[in-house]
Amino acid sequence: MAALQNSMPSLHHTLFTNSSPQRGLQKLSHGAFLCCKTSVSLHVRGEHLSSPPAASSSSSQFQDSCGRRRMIAVGITAPLVSIVDRTPIAFAAETKKGFLPVTDKKDGYTFLYPFGWQEVVIEGQDKVFKDVIEPLESVSVNMIPTSKQDIRDFGSPQEVAETLIKKVLAPPTQKTKLIQAGEHDVDGKTYYTFEFVTQAPNYTRHALTAVSIGNGKFYTLTTGANERRWDKMKERLLTVVDSFKIFNV
Numbered sequence: 001m002a003a004l005q006n007s008m009p010s011l012h013h014t015l016f017t018n019s020s021p022q023r024g025l026q027k028l029s030h031g032a033f034l035c036c037k038t039s040v041s042l043h044v045r046g047e048h049l050s051s052p053p054a055a056s057s058s059s060s061q062f063q064d065s066c067g068r069r070r071m072i073a074v075g076i077t078a079p080l081v082s083i084v085d086r087t088p089i090a091f092a093a094e095t096k097k098g099f100l101p102v103t104d105k106k107d108g109y110t111f112l113y114p115f116g117w118q119e120v121v122i123e124g125q126d127k128v129f130k131d132v133i134e135p136l137e138s139v140s141v142n143m144i145p146t147s148k149q150d151i152r153d154f155g156s157p158q159e160v161a162e163t164l165i166k167k168v169l170a171p172p173t174q175k176t177k178l179i180q181a182g183e184h185d186v187d188g189k190t191y192y193t194f195e196f197v198t199q200a201p202n203y204t205r206h207a208l209t210a211v212s213i214g215n216g217k218f219y220t221l222t223t224g225a226n227e228r229r230w231d232k233m234k235e236r237l238l239t240v241v242d243s244f245k246i247f248n249v
Contacts, residue, residue, distance in 0.1 A: 099239065102127065104141075108215045108249035113139050114236050136205050137233060139223040139240050146218040151190050151211060157181035160211065161194035169209065169222060175199040186245060189214060193241060197227065206230040208237055214246040 099112040107126065117129040117137070130138030154160050161181040170176045181194035191212045198205050207224030221244045225233040 096239065096243075098236070099243075102129075105249065107143060107217070109141060109219060109221075109244065109246050111139070111141070111221060111245070112240055112243040114240070134226065134229065136203065136224060136226040137229070139221065141244075142220045143217040145216060146213060147216075148213055148218070151192055151213045151218075152183075153213075157183050157192040157194060160192055161196065161209070164209065164211070164220070165194075165196050165198075169196070169207070170198040171200075173200075189246060191244070203227075208241040210241045210244045212244075212246050215249055219244075219246055 096112055098115050100115055101110065101112055103110040104127065113129040114131075117131050117139070120128050120130055120132075122128050122140070124142070125140045126143055127141040128138060129140075148154065151160070155163075158178070158181045161178050165176050165178060175198070177197045177199075179195040179197065181192065183190055183192050185191070189212060191210055193208065193210045195206075195208050198207065204227035205224050206227050207222055209220065209222045211218070211220050213219070221241065223237050223240045225237060
């Protein structure tokens with residue numbers, strides 16, 4: 001945990017605006033965690049064709065026709081399989097109704113956000129999308145350099161969660177509560193996810209965060225909503241945090 005503690009000043013500089021909805025307004029401004037991988041499969045159905053008895057030449061022509069059809073089918077199917085193998089992220093994003101995909105090819109991450117949220121620019125954030133009517137409903141992504149290779153090098157999920165919540169994700173004047181923290185692996189990479197609540201004098205925010213390490217960076221995605229809307233937004237926010245993936249660049 002000492003390494004994470006030493007990273008706090010930099011983390012605070014890049015992440016703190018996420019926990020300050022008032023500042024975001026001026027700029028236009030979880031249950032167990034879900035962890036699943038969307039896959040696309042192709043099913044090829046063969047249809048048996050029958051024809052009335054015919055002369056030997058007709059039979060030969062029919063077999064040739066079937067052979068050509070099989071070759072055409074293989075020619076059509078092979079490119080589709082190739083596309084699926086090459087772009088699983090794009091296919092997964094497109095098949096989730098009610099969400100839009102974000103893929104940052106430069107920094108190496110992807111996630112989904114609810115349809116209707118708008119991208120806004122907030123200093124210190126790499127990417128921010130939010131509901132301009134409900135300012136506490138947002139998602140943000142931040143990164144800082146790190147020499148660590150695995151998120152587990154910083155400690156357990158609970159240790160990392162408590163440190164980030166108290167020193168980065170909430171102002172010191174707010175009361176905070178960690179609800180749960182866990183970890184899961186996707187494609188050999190470890191992610192920590194945790195759920196927490198921050199309480200200000202005039203609102204309470206229920207939030208979800210996912211953190212991981214890749215490409216020499218410490219990635220943090222945080223999404224949340226006003227506590228009064230948590231029941232309505234919970235499933236959508238779980239989808240957002242679970243969709244967060246890092247890829248090599």
